[in-house]
Amino acid sequence: MLPHFLRVLFGALAASALVAHAAAEAPPVLIGLDAEFGHKTSTSAQAIQQGIEIAIEEINAAGGVLGGRRLALVMRDNRSIPAIGVDNLRELAAMPDLVGVFGGKFSPVILEWLPVAQELGVLILDPWGSADPITEHKYGPSYSFRLSLKDSWAAPVMLNFARQQRGARRVGILLPNTGWGRSNRNALAAAAPAAGVGIAGERWYNWGDQSLLEQYRELRAAGAQAIVLVANETEGSLLVREVAALPQGERVPIISHWGVTGGAFAEMSGGALDQVDFAVVQTFSFIGLDTPIAKRVLAALKTRYGIAGAEQVRAPVGVAHAYDLTHLLARAITRAGSTDRARVRDALEQLPAYKGLVRNYDRPFAPNRHDALSPEQVFMARYTAQDVLVPLIPARPDRR
Structure with a gap:
């Protein structure tokens, strides 16, 4: 018979192996993205996708969420048409373990989502749409959270x-x-x-x-x-x-x-x-930004998508906003201890400070504030003939 300490040791190892196996076998936690991929001149949907995918890769490499479950992205194309967007939102919301749906740049689509999201209790994550009523509306408790500009x-x-x-x-x-x-x-x-x-x-x-x-x-x-x-x-x-x-x-x-x-x-x-x-x-530019997070994201953009550097990033606000918002969502899932959407919604309102790519967030959201950015991030820019979007005065927003 094995000594007692060896039985305890082997038992602990076996339990750890079972936990690891269960985590490996657990289904992924899903994040939806419904955006204007079929809009033939748009680059915004692709930029948002890039930001989400880079963040997901980082989160999964660090152990995922909920004890080792991976995050996975599920995408739909609304072609910038609100009616299609509503159908896509309903389809995505019906998927088990889907926590929330990211929108694209077209505010009219997201505005049509609001009553449906409230009906279904599914989170709306807005990394681009700027219409004020996306977060300022009659529905409560609100399921819409924005990390973007407001009109x-x-x-x-x-x-x-x-x-x-x-x-x-x-x-x-x-x-x-x-x-x-x-x-x-x-x-x-x-x-x-x-x-x-x-x-x-x-x-x-x-x-x-x-x-x-x-x-x-x-x-x-x-x-x-x-x-x-x-x-x-x-x-x-x-x-x-x-x-x-x-x-x-x-x-x-x-x-x-x-x-x-x-x-x-x-x-x-x-x-x-x-x-x-x-x-x-x-609200954001990679140009002239020398933070560790910016360097890491630019390196990932080069490795994953062949984007050579800061000046070549198309629709940079889409990349940056979606990246930060995905990390915030993952933290809310961990805080909630569940994929239950209502619990994740509540957790988003209670998140502590987070050092992000776009800014340092003292408290990203609050019960009476579902906008993570502020007017201090807003500045003016201009295109060059080489299709580079260069910040004008003030050259940098307040990054605190």
């Missing part, structure tokens, strides 16, 4: 840039006829007095319009010295090409929301981009 933060930065950097006392605003456009209209109207800027007028357009020149000319005729543009890459590049074709004296600065940065905007604008004064709002 009410973008508006004062764009207007202050127009006034202080471009000398414009009156601006015209050009908006899409969507929930995102209406969110921005309200934010710009509210921010204008404090910025010392008058709104010369507002004009609206529909996705797929073949020209924005008439709206541009009407805003200039109304006294606009700059145009605040809310657009994605298709309409943004259309306006740039049309303005570049005008005589020099008829061109005014364009200060743009960030939808254009989630697609092939510079490529679609071509040489016209060099002929127009065009600036765009951002």
Whole structure:
């Protein structure tokens, strides 16, 4: 018969082996991503995917969650169409052990998700959509969490840039006829007095319009010295090409929301981009960032996706926001001790400080605050002819 201490030792080893085997056999914890992969000019969905995948690889290499369970990504394509997005959300929410679903850049899709997420009790994780009502809505307890820009933060930065950097006392605003456009209209109207800027007028357009020149000319005729543009890459590049074709004296600065940065905007604008004064709002840039986390993520982007360096990262906010949000979600799962969505929701509200890629989070979320970023992360940038998105003054957001 084996001595007692050996029986205890072998028993402990056998128990450890059983635990390890059970962990290895446990099904993965699923994270959903439903985004605009089928939108032919978009780069935002791919950027978000990259950020999630890099974070998942790090988390799994460190032992996963819930005692060794791996995280795994499940993807769907909503093609930027809200109805498809709602169907995809229902399909993803029906999957066992799926904790939450990341959205893409199109706020109208996420806004349509809100009542469905509340009905199903599934978490919405927003790494790009900026419409204020994504987190400011009537549903409670709220299942939507955002690590991204808000329109009410973008508006004062764009207007202050127009006034202080471009000398414009009156601006015209050009908006899409969507929930995102209406969110921005309200934010710009509210921010204008404090910025010392008058709104010369507002004009609206529909996705797929073949020209924005008439709206541009009407805003200039109304006294606009700059145009605040809310657009994605298709309409943004259309306006740039049309303005570049005008005589020099008829061109005014364009200060743009960030939808254009989630697609092939510079490529679609071509040489016209060099002929127009065009600036765009951002919350993050790898350029000039020398933190250990930034170096690690850039190395992973090179290894996994062949991205050579900071200047070659397409849609950098998508990568960075999704990376941080995935790490925060994993910490919430661990804190909850379960894949139960309600418990993970509660855990997200109680997360402690976390040192991330985009910023250092004192407390990422709270019961009355489901936005992890703040206005201090917002700055302006400009594309170069080489399709590099370079920060303008202030060159770096407050990283604390």
